[in-house]
Amino acid sequence: MDCSVLIVCYNQEAFIEECLKSAFSQQCSYSWEIVVCDDASSDTTFQKIQSICQNAPAPITLIQNSLNLGMKENYKKGIDACKGKYIALLEGDDLWHDTRKLQSHLLLLESDSTLSMTVNELRYKKGKDFWENKSLFPENSTTIKLTTELLADKNPIVNLSCCVFRKQSFIQVYDDFYSTPGADWLLGLLLSRIGQVVKFNEVLTTYRVHEHGIWSGKSEQGKIDRTIQLIDTYDALFQYKYHTIFETRKNRIRQTAIARNIGITDSFLHFLKKIRYKLLP
Numbered sequence: 001m002d003c004s005v006l007i008v009c010y011n012q013e014a015f016i017e018e019c020l021k022s023a024f025s026q027q028c029s030y031s032w033e034i035v036v037c038d039d040a041s042s043d044t045t046f047q048k049i050q051s052i053c054q055n056a057p058a059p060i061t062l063i064q065n066s067l068n069l070g071m072k073e074n075y076k077k078g079i080d081a082c083k084g085k086y087i088a089l090l091e092g093d094d095l096w097h098d099t100r101k102l103q104s105h106l107l108l109l110e111s112d113s114t115l116s117m118t119v120n121e122l123r124y125k126k127g128k129d130f131w132e133n134k135s136l137f138p139e140n141s142t143t144i145k146l147t148t149e150l151l152a153d154k155n156p157i158v159n160l161s162c163c164v165f166r167k168q169s170f171i172q173v174y175d176d177f178y179s180t181p182g183a184d185w186l187l188g189l190l191l192s193r194i195g196q197v198v199k200f201n202e203v204l205t206t207y208r209v210h211e212h213g214i215w216s217g218k219s220e221q222g223k224i225d226r227t228i229q230l231i232d233t234y235d236a237l238f239q240y241k242y243h244t245i246f247e248t249r250k251n252r253i254r255q256t257a258i259a260r261n262i263g264i265t266d267s268f269l270h271f272l273k274k275i276r277y278k279l280l281p
Contacts, residue, residue: 158184
């Protein structure tokens with residue numbers, strides 16, 4: 001089996017049909033399977049999955065947890081069930097709006113055995129509104145290597161539904177991934193240390209922003225607090241090898257938060273940064 005598409009979900013009855021149909025629509029020349037892992041949803045999510053999956057275009061495995069395990073344990077159960085050489089992740093409230101999503105990743109991964117993970121660009125959806133992610137790509141560039149140093153400074157991965165990784169690479173970071181908080185950012189950091197993580201400039205994933213999202217549902221202050229907690233955790237995990245980069249990022253987050261709280265505009269904040277004026281020591 002070349003690739004496993006892992007769809008994880010919990011109480012996503014409003015989104016799961018569109019999510020599954022986007023996976024079913026993939027035009028892929030490689031062999032692939034679908035694994036759906038539902039974390040004991042209390043709404044009609046699993047019933048909708050059972051109905052839609054009768055017309056699945058690939059071999060499919062449905063898993064329904066009897067108890068709610070939480071996001072990380074649900075991912076663990078799903079990944080353990082995957083048989084593919086590569087694993088493509090899709091969260092139940094997101095979708096792949098381009099039928100070339102799988103094929104694009106697998107062509108890239110198959111072309112270079114040093115790649116541990118590939119990441120595509122995304123767009124956001126909130127209600128009926130769409131907007132694209134601010135690109136990191138230099139002009140006329142189609143790919144960018146996400147080194148550990150770059151990932152310590154920022155998280156250009158953004159969302160697990162943009163990721164396809166080599167299962168053999170993941171096995172090497174298996175324990176650290178499940179024993180450490182975090183998801184997409186953590187996965188990128190870990191896999192960047194044992195192989196190359198590459199992001200390519202194709203918008204193939206729609207990341208849905210809504211009040212019940214694990215990350216998008218947090219308040220701005222909640223996101224700031226969580227990010228700083230994760231920075232400290234990852235700094236210790238990597239034995240402070242990237243401490244200067246992590247600390248710089250943490251101070252940048254605090255500076256931005258203080259500036260916004262006292263009404264400083266983004267343009268003036270950019271001016272302060274240019275003249276190296278520091279709001280915090």
